[in-house]
Amino acid sequence: MPEILFVTLVGIPVVLALVAEASFFANLQFNKDVNKEVGQFFSGMESKRDIIQRNDLEGLPPVVQKWLERSRVVGKERIEAVRLKQKVSMRIKEEGPWMPAAGEVTWKLETGDCDWYRFEIKEIEYNKPAGCR
Known part of the structure; x- marks a missing residue:
């Protein structure tokens, strides 16, 4: 009987600690993979440093032109x-x-x-x- 009690009192916390540790390291690996993937996603992008001109808005619906003008995007770098x-x-x-x-x-x-x-x-x-x- 004392052996079962000992296994229960020691075994359960050890199993819980192992599960918590595995979860922690899986989360670290996931974040590392995500950061690597985001880096790859943006790699190879060359910044053109284009500036938005007034004539870039031509051809857009008037409401969109008005909104972009009021947002002060003309003269700013293109995202x-x-x-x-x-x-x-x-x-x-x-x-x-x-x-x-x-x-x-x-x-x-x-x-x-x-x-x-x-x-x-x-x-x-x-x-x-x-x-x-």
Whole structure:
């Protein structure tokens, strides 16, 4: 009986520690891989240092031209790539509860290449089906 108690008292914490350690190192490796992938995503991009001119807005709808002018983009350097962090609320079902979520995305604007990574749902509400205890 004391042997079972000893194995239980020592074994369970050791197993939990091993699971926590494996999770920690898996997270480190994931972040390392993501940073490497983001570096590769942006590698090879040459900055053209293009400046947005007034005539670049010609051909756009008047409302868009007006918005860009008021945003003061004329005379600024053209953006070639974006790395964006988002915090959002989302639903899994059409009438389901809203859940907070977060994600990061990179875009190459000229080619339209897009890469999502580090997307996580912060919490999930679970509604038990009728009849469950």
